[in-house]
Amino acid sequence: MTDLRRRFVEQLRRDGAPLTPQLAAAFRTVPREAFVTDGFQRRDGTWVTPDAADFLDIVYRDDVLVTKVDGATPVSSSSQPSLMAIMLVALDVRPGHRVLEIGAGTGYNAALLSALGADVTSIDVQPDVAGRARAALTRAGARSVRVHAGDGYAGAPGDHFDRVVVTVGVAGVSPHWLRQIQPPVATGPQDAGPAGSEGAGPASPEGAGPASPQGGGPGRSESSGRPGSGAAGLIVVPVEHAGTHPVLAVRGHPDGPVTASVVCPSGFMSAAGPLAAGHPRTHPAAPPGALADFAPVAPARWVRPLDSLGYRDLWYAAGVWSIRATHAPVIGHNGSTLVLLDETGTGGAAILPDGAVAAGGPQARRYAAEAADIVDRWEAAGRPPMQAWRITLALAGDPGAPIWCPAGWTLDVPRAGPDTGAS
Template identity: 45%
Template sequence: MTAADELRARYVDQLRREGLLGADELVRAFRAVPREEFVATGFDGGDGRWLGPDDPDFLPMVYRNHPLVTKLVDGVPVSSSSQPSLMAAMIESLELRPGSRVLEIGVGTGYNAALMTVMGARVTTVDIAPDVVERAGAALRRVGLAGAVDVRLGDGYLGVPAETGYDRVVVTVGVTGVSPRWLDQLAPGGYLLAPVEHAGNHPVLRIRPGARGMAGARGELRAGFMSAAGPLAARYPGAHPPPRRAAAFPPPTVRQPARWRPPLDVFRYHDLWFAVGAWDRRTTFSAGPAGGWGGPGGAVLLDEVHGGGAGLLADGSVRAAGPYAARYAADAIALRDRWVARGEPTIAEWTSRLVPAGDPDQPILVPTNWIQR
């Protein structure tokens, strides 16, 4: 057994112990597919180093439950191998069976497609970046899956225009809305999983076609993804504000105490955050601490007109700034307490109708009027 084999076995066992790998066929796929082959050109080590196979830290970093950024443009991550636990959760949500036809939007490294293929799915994966497609194809050849996965260069918005009958469509990049072309390419009874922007995050939604060019969605998973470009990133009236750097906010003038000791864990905090975003379109993501707001970033009610707003932290405390700080703080507390009064619903307890928005020539379907089930 090689060092890579030992690390991979240990990593799979750790994911199982933590409850992050469930189905036996998914466990077998994670044991069988060597993740290191899909990041063989290296990845961002997070400390200014680009880690390649010759680096002693390469394999230990590969076999952690972390995303690996494999492509940067002007210092901005644009392609990656997603966090393994998130991959596993999305694959389980696809409810694959041997022979299931899957259309994947966003090739990434090819690792996700390889896992689904080893589980018996017939996968077509599409990406607009030639270098990404080339590297993924090379990785699939190295692991003996070149003929099993159909890797295509193309516009993800279009899917595969000449084909229909996919049992599942899975999107592996954050989008502001869903291409109606994907829904047209589903087989009867099929559905789509996509990370759709909501309050500055990209929670994964399960989406089914509806009548008259619309669709229905339900919350599926808490998640974060890199954002798409082009029509899949279109802004539209009524959307949440784009994320803001916390450094743009003045120091808080209103501070309300914590509600929870210890704070909510990351999963419950994202349930709270989703609900606040469902009820209030001012909600977005404030990235990074500044001026006493606290924490690494989180949910904020943004005052786009006057500046400032109110940040809602994982312990339930509130920090607010700007000329209407007291009003925004009161609104944040009311939303927090509303979530508690409603039984602290999870992301999976929300449904929405999707309606056309964005560019009329390249429309996207976006959520509207979230309702707690």
Template identity: 50%
Template sequence: MTEGAALRARLVDLLREDGGLTRDDLARAFATVPRELFLADGFHAHDTGLLRPGDEGFLAGAYRNDALVTKFDDGRPVSSSSQPSLMALMIEELGVTAGMRVLEIGAGTGYNAALMSALGAEVTSVDVQPDVAARAAAALRATGVTGARVLVGDGYLGWPGGAPYDRVMVTVGVTGISPHWLAQLVPGGQIVAPVAHAGNNPVLRVWTRPAEGRAEPGWPAQAEIWAGGVCGAGFMAAGGPLGAGYPWAHPAPVRTPDWATPAPAEPARWDRALSGLRYHDLWFAVGTWDSRATSAPFDGGTGCVLLDETRAGGAAIRADGAILAAGGQGATYASDAGILVDRWADLGMPGIERWRATLVLAGDPREPVYVPRTWSLAG
């Protein structure tokens, strides 16, 4: 067995243990599609500098369960290869199978399209960055993938020339769902997309169902659009109409490392801190209940905060349930944050997958998107 094959087999074992990979056909795709060939220009991992083919650690790094940044613009990451466990979860959530036509918004390296093609799907991947699209297309050719194509275009518009699609896979953080994607879906088709919520981009599943007498501009009558949570995640944000704001949106994430110097306000609620996924469950719930929730740096990392009007203070929620306060209104915000954490605990700590919302048109009226309006717990 070659080193690459051994690393792929180990990645499959890891993804199965993680729980996001359950399908044997998708496991075979991960075991056979060479991720390193989709990283021909190198990558940046979170704890390394640039690694190129031939560098020590390149091959092993290519098969870590990590997102790998492949392009920067003015120091800001603008393209990457997503975390394999997240790819697996999103592909399984969509139920991609042989014979399906899939529209992918955001080509990345082309690796995700190659995995879906290995399942027998016909993939049309659209990316607004010509150089990213060219590299992804070249990688698909180099690996002999014939069931996927990469096109340069505005992801908001989808790709009507390939419609109708059975599924839409979105791999860039968006404010909402483009009406064009919905119009290009077959009846009963589904979308998975990382949609902005409380400073993150948790993955949502979007579907439609009949609604007697209801119509929205830009979408046919007799349809109601719903979203359900899938998992917590972070993605690079899209621009243009896919990144448009709306009146009830959460505050933008705080990017500066010196957001505040928060001080303990309430002690830990749990002896053991929540895992990353469970913390995102809490974060998501806080965001459904409080429009002040967003993301900010504290304790050497990034987490959920209630942000005050100055954006320089508020309250931060730790993974152990402790609350930190900062700024002149810190005590009030900390009290509010504590009430939200206790509410989540009292409800049995529901996961993201328990939440449902209807979607309504918002954003730029000329190029609107469907965004979640009111969230509620299902089941």
């Protein structure tokens, strides 16, 4: 088992995970198999159980393990380890930090946080998922972790934290999380500090689809590293953008301002309830079926197509410049395709990794021109990586349960051509 986990850590490094010595040690010591004892779904849809010959081999791959499905829809999982590593490094956890985790999933991420010396409160909206995570954490010997079932939007009322990490795709950031990473205000000698809340309520499943890790996180936190220091805390959270869920490092106060930077691309399961509310910058959802009848309208722009990370950088910029940018399968092309979806949901234009544009539907010409303009703007801006964007958030969503959503962007790199900001 020691050799298996050692090879696992080596694979994570090869896949681009920015492992610190402490995090590498956590991945070597926390037994991932203890968190999937009920099995998980293979990519071909079959179910793997612990008695399968390839069980441990699959457990210690750099891949998401889907542990619960609703029909054909995954609703809980153990995230891709290299993505977990990127998020944990961005979270900048120090021994003694109190961490609120939204989305318990299998409990594996909380166990890694515990191994880093954090005191963890994990919330999951699904009581059965929370119960299994709690049992797995006990089985693995993880300490200083509490798992509650409840509404993740509410966080842990009455408690305070140094960090918040979210393991489910959301439309925006709950003001409750921002409030709970503010240092508590002492009211007198009798105030011994915040107490945990058993009824606090979790949120959605820990789940991430496969992501292509990209280095370049947000760097060190602005927090002094101790609870009650007076500095704003840090939230690491995947927020919907153009049909995907780029991971953001968010800082701010419950009443604003709230700002963010991009950590890496990712694809997560989506939350429900207030955390998934629509807002003025909501991108359209992909249609249930593949888009058909898309014909080439512009040739390849580049001899060497963009690699996965470069394509995601272009994709992010497209989401800034066009509210119609999203993810949709296009027949005859890569299943992960950047599309400007028209208002009918059946046409528009696709931007391919080589810069070519295909289009279809009644407004094909209009959307093809917009797609070509996006490629031109991205080139003129110097092909900025998604980490170069600086984001401002604004309150939106359900007025009774608002969320802080991305609302404006600026580029933090020198650029040529017209203004590339969006608001």
